[in-house]
Amino acid sequence: MKFIKTIVISATMIFSFAAFAHSGLVKSSPAKNEMLQGSPQVLALTFSSPVRLVKLTLKDGGGNDIKFGFKPKMQSSNQFSLDLPQLTPSSYSVSWMIMGEDAHKMKGQFNFMVHKAMAKATEHDHASHSHD
Amino acid sequence: MIMPAILMTDVFYGLSLFDILGIMTKWLIYIGVTTSLGGFLMTLMNARSITRKRQIDTSTRSAVDDLSGYMRKGAMIGILAVVMNFFIQVGSFAETGLAGMWDPLMTEILWQSSVGGSISWRIAGFVLVLLATLMPVKRTGFVKKSALGLLLMATLCLAYSFTLIGHSADMDDLGKCLVAIHVVAIGAWIGSLIPLWIMCGRLEAQSLKGGMDLFGKQAIFIVAVVVITGLILLSLLFNSPSEFIDTGYGRAILTKLFIISMILAIAALHKFHLVPKLDGKAQESGSLAVTGDEANSAGILKRSIGVEILIAALILTTTAVLSSVLGPQNLA
Numbered sequence: 001m002k003f004i005k006t007i008v009i010s011a012t013m014i015f016s017f018a019a020f021a022h023s024g025l026v027k028s029s030p031a032k033n034e035m036l037q038g039s040p041q042v043l044a045l046t047f048s049s050p051v052r053l054v055k056l057t058l059k060d061g062g063g064n065d066i067k068f069g070f071k072p073k074m075q076s077s078n079q080f081s082l083d084l085p086q087l088t089p090s091s092y093s094v095s096w097m098i099m100g101e102d103a104h105k106m107k108g109q110f111n112f113m114v115h116k117a118m119a120k121a122t123e124h125d126h127a128s129h130s131h132d
Numbered sequence: 133m134i135m136p137a138i139l140m141t142d143v144f145y146g147l148s149l150f151d152i153l154g155i156m157t158k159w160l161i162y163i164g165v166t167t168s169l170g171g172f173l174m175t176l177m178n179a180r181s182i183t184r185k186r187q188i189d190t191s192t193r194s195a196v197d198d199l200s201g202y203m204r205k206g207a208m209i210g211i212l213a214v215v216m217n218f219f220i221q222v223g224s225f226a227e228t229g230l231a232g233m234w235d236p237l238m239t240e241i242l243w244q245s246s247v248g249g250s251i252s253w254r255i256a257g258f259v260l261v262l263l264a265t266l267m268p269v270k271r272t273g274f275v276k277k278s279a280l281g282l283l284l285m286a287t288l289c290l291a292y293s294f295t296l297i298g299h300s301a302d303m304d305d306l307g308k309c310l311v312a313i314h315v316v317a318i319g320a321w322i323g324s325l326i327p328l329w330i331m332c333g334r335l336e337a338q339s340l341k342g343g344m345d346l347f348g349k350q351a352i353f354i355v356a357v358v359v360i361t362g363l364i365l366l367s368l369l370f371n372s373p374s375e376f377i378d379t380g381y382g383r384a385i386l387t388k389l390f391i392i393s394m395i396l397a398i399a400a401l402h403k404f405h406l407v408p409k410l411d412g413k414a415q416e417s418g419s420l421a422v423t424g425d426e427a428n429s430a431g432i433l434k435r436s437i438g439v440e441i442l443i444a445a446l447i448l449t450t451t452a453v454l455s456s457v458l459g460p461q462n463l464a
Contacts, residue, residue: 049302054225054241072237074244097225102301103247105225 024048024098024106032110039087039114043068047098050076055097055107061090076101089115150224151457157217158452161254162319164210165290166448168261169316170323171203172283173354177346179276194334199327200265206323207261214254221247250296257289291316298455299369307368314361321354322444325437332434337410340430344407351399362392381458388450395443398436406433 027046030036043058053073058066068084092114097107147155178196219233222242226232242248264282267275294300294315295308303311324347331343366385376382410429 052241052245054238055227072241074241097227099225099241099245100302101246102299103221103242103245103250103297105221 024051024100025096025108025110028094028110030112032112034112036112036114040084040112042081043084043094044079044081045096046079048078049101050078051098051100051106052076053080053096054099054105055095056080056082057095058084059093059095060088061092066092087114147457148224150220153220154217154224155452155456157213157220158456159448160209160213161217162448162452164206164208164213164258165254165315166319166323166444167206167326168203168210168258168283168290168323169287169319170321170325170327171199171206171261172287173320173324173350174199174327175203175283176280177343177350179280180346195327195331198330202327203261204265207258207265210258210261211255214251214258218242218247218251246296246301250293253289253293253296257286257293260286260289287316290319303368307365310361310365310368313357314365317354317357317361318447321351321358322448324351325441325444329434329437329441332430332437335430337430340433341407341410344402344410344433348403348407351403355396355399381454384450384454384458388447388454391443391447391450395440395447398440398443402433402436402440406436 024047025045026048029042029044030040043056045053045056052075053070055072056070058068060066066085066087068082070082090113091111093109093111095107095109097105099105175196178199219239222235222238223230223233225242226235226238228235232238260282264279264286267279267282291312295312300308300311328344328347331340335343370376370382376386406429410433
């Protein structure tokens with residue numbers, strides 16, 4: 001019993017501090033926290049290795065989904081570029097989910113702002129991932 | 133019991149239900165693979181012993197039947213776990229709750245990815261194992277050779293499936309080869325423990341000693357392959373020794389290494405202490421009949437192999453967690 005406890009305590013110490021290593025997104029346009037003076041034409045994402053882009057959503061400050069014709073593709077690629085509709089001034093949040101070549105799942109989110117010259121970006125970028 | 137339960141909650145804090153189910157089914161896949169590979173190794177051992185004796189005695193015949201049953205159960209667990217693991221991954225990507233496990237779009241995406249390939253090879257491997265267990269691996273040449281051939285093909289299919297997904301998918305051909313060899317060696321070793329454990333309760337001391345000695349000779353080679361391939365893989369996965377301390381993946385690997393050193397110590401204890409002792413007792417008794425001392429020695433060995441099996445299960449658990457939710461820095 002003591003042996004099992006020791007193992008469980010050790011495992012807790014190790015895994016609770018665990019940091020996920022796969023980073024995924026390396027570049028985007030608009031960039032994270034970027035403040036734009038007009039509506040961007042495209043949403044472009046660059047990943048560190050070829051991935052399948054499984055999900056991609058764009059939400060405005062009110063949490064409304066912006067439709068822009070994203071469809072998951074079966075082919076892997078490092079770069080994805082999608083045409084955007086005219087975006088009204090607001091803060092926007094992009095959420096992505098990818099499947100790596102090794103079948104691991106990664107997801108993340110970043111924000112950008114359109115117009116609102118004096119407003120401060122409500123940055124809240126985080127990335128997390130879990131594997132198969 | 134409450135304390136470990138709370139701590140376990142901490143360990144899995146931040147993991148989704150699908151992550152946990154994924155780890156559990158992956159562990160079951162490992163059980164299926166190790167059972168198949170370990171059963172194959174023990175079948176080869178029996179086949180060699182049958183060839184030497186030029187006949188099959190009752191105890192070997194029953195051992196062969198036991199091994200077929202053992203591999204059959206393992207292959208069936210493996211097939212079920214592979215299918216469940218696939219739909220759990222579909223659910224994880226769909227992110228729409230349990231109903232998402234049947235999401236047609238995510239099913240198609242996953243099936244067309246390396247996951248689909250890996251599943252196909254694994255199911256092919258397990259089906260070959262099932263077919264082999266239906267053939268009697270007895271003295272008759274062609275049937276025996278066919279069954280062993282099927283098991284060899286199954287081993288190749290299962291080993292190849294591990295090179296398609298997980299961290300090895302990001303490695304070069306050398307890394308993939310090493311992963312495949314590592315999986316076969318450790319699977320054969322760990323999967324042999326339950327048949328050996330059963331042998332301790334069935335065979336009289338001299339036969340048990342003969343079987344254990346034969347296994348011991350092969351185990352030294354297998355352990356060497358496990359250790360060498362494991363060390364080369366670590367050198368490929370880690371950029372610097374500090375990553376063993378600084379990263380979650382490194383600390384998890386250190387845990388695995390610590391547990392592996394425990395199982396190696398027990399294996400050494402068996403080879404150099406408990407198995408020779410078994411022989412001494414048999415010689416002292418001068419009889420094939422099981423004496424109290426022999427039963428005691430076999431009992432100690434059996435209990436010790438039992439502990440080894442529990443540690444092996446822990447190694448598979450650590451590996452399932454490692455390969456599921458943690459990643460090495462240089463593959464980031």
